[in-house]
Amino acid sequence: MSEIYNFSAGPAMLPKQVLNQIQGELIEYGNAKASVMEISHRGVDFMQVAQKAEQDLRELMNIPNNYKVLFLQGGASAQFSMVPINLLRGKTSVNYANTGHWSVKAIAEAKRYAEVNICTDSSANKFTDIDDFSNWNIDQDAAYLHYIPNETIAGLEFDFIPEVDMPIVADMSSTILSREIDVSKFGVIYAGAQKNIGPSGLTIVIVREDLIGEVVPKQPVLFDYATHANNDSMYNTPSTFPWYAAGRVFEWLKDQGGIGAMASVNERKAAKLYQAIDGSDFYSNPVNPKYRSWMNVPFILANDSLDKMFLEKSYNANLLALKGHKSVGGMRASIYNAMPESGVDALIEFMADFEKQHG
Numbered sequence: 509m510s511e512i513y514n515f516s517a518g519p520a521m522l523p524k525q526v527l528n529q530i531q532g533e534l535i536e537y538g539n540a541k542a543s544v545m546e547i548s549h550r551g552v553d554f555m556q557v558a559q560k561a562e563q564d565l566r567e568l569m570n571i572p573n574n575y576k577v578l579f580l581q582g583g584a585s586a587q588f589s590m591v592p593i594n595l596l597r598g599k600t601s602v603n604y605a606n607t608g609h610w611s612v613k614a615i616a617e618a619k620r621y622a623e624v625n626i627c628t629d630s631s632a633n634k635f636t637d638i639d640d641f642s643n644w645n646i647d648q649d650a651a652y653l654h655y656i657p658n659e660t661i662a663g664l665e666f667d668f669i670p671e672v673d674m675p676i677v678a679d680m681s682s683t684i685l686s687r688e689i690d691v692s693k694f695g696v697i698y699a700g701a702q703k704n705i706g707p708s709g710l711t712i713v714i715v716r717e718d719l720i721g722e723v724v725p726k727q728p729v730l731f732d733y734a735t736h737a738n739n740d741s742m743y744n745t746p747s748t749f750p751w752y753a754a755g756r757v758f759e760w761l762k763d764q765g766g767i768g769a770m771a772s773v774n775e776r777k778a779a780k781l782y783q784a785i786d787g788s789d790f791y792s793n794p795v796n797p798k799y800r801s802w803m804n805v806p807f808i809l810a811n812d813s814l815d816k817m818f819l820e821k822s823y824n825a826n827l828l829a830l831k832g833h834k835s836v837g838g839m840r841a842s843i844y845n846a847m848p849e850s851g852v853d854a855l856i857e858f859m860a861d862f863e864k865q866h867g
């Protein structure tokens with residue numbers, strides 16, 4: 509049986525070494541005489557897990573001291589609400605870049621709290637391109653600028669950070685830890701864990717301290733960053749198991765050489781997959797090559813009546829979860845940090861064979 513490679517967009521595959529490690533320490537965690545799932549979040553064993561995970565993430569991303577790292581629940585979707593609630597700070601308008609499916613969701617939620625200025629809009633090109641920043645229409649009085657550096661569904665990824673005179677907020681759910689970024693350029697970075705961090709049920713929020721503490725009145729206490737920042741993310745019971753598992757992934761990342769080393773592998777993995785797609789008339793990807801995602805690679809077959817067979821045969825060849833999102837069609841290979849280069853090689857080989865038989 510050949511090795512199994514899981515191309516799921518999320519919840520996505522985890523490093524095999526991490527799963528083995530979790531299995532090995534599942535029943536009794538360290539000296540806790542119980543599973544990590546069964547102990548108090550306020551006890552010494554879990555406190556160590558929590559602190560180590562934060563410390564390792566700070567090290568990996570080089571997070572400056574004036575930023576808090578929060579380990580929350582509610583997914584990236586809860587941040588679509590928490591961002592305006594916490595960052596509006598007396599202003600009435602906000603800037604949002606509309607570059608894909610998740611941008612649309614974030615914008616709809618922000619409209620409940622503020623006037624939303626769509627500062628750039630890729631919907632006319634079906635989210636396959638990003639307008640030059642010089643053409644963006646920024647509301648200079650707005651509270652912040654929100655954008656999504658990697659749109660997971662269309663596979664559209666920024667190769668630049670917007671330059672504005674206001675806090676920048678980034679939903680990094682599907683790109684966090686895949687390449688080096690300068691955290692100090694951002695007011696808030698958030699990410700659901702289930703793409704490139706760990707199991708679902710955990711959301712990481714990295715927020716500059718001066719942006720914490722002034723919220724839209726009468727909002728739930730759990731939606732105030734200060735609630736979590738003042739209680740080490742333990743105002744109420746956190747998502748302990750995903751927090752622990754994320755910590756194991758952070759340790760694994762450090763063992764791989766950190767984010768710089770991961771980025772080189774990620775860039776190479778994406779480049780060879782796009783090269784295989786572009787080198788064939790049978791497969792195609794519509795995204796402007798400058799803005800193609802390193803993490804999510806959608807592609808369509810020239811003849812979509814072969815989609816079903818492609819999915820069946822790839823599944824039988826142990827290449828899982830390649831079905832594209834319904835809004836894009838075709839296939840999508842999500843190749844996050846945990847996907848080894850050998851998995852991308854296996855996919856490319858399968859694609860070439862399938863084309864030979866059916867092209």
Ligand SMILES: *Cc1c(COP(=O)(O)O)cnc(C)c1O
Pocket residue numbers: 518582583584585586610656658659660679680681682700701703
């Ligand atoms: C998956 C995803 C989301 C939704 O995340 P949830 O954790 O399910 O709320 C939001 N934004 C981006 C960019 C995503 O990839």
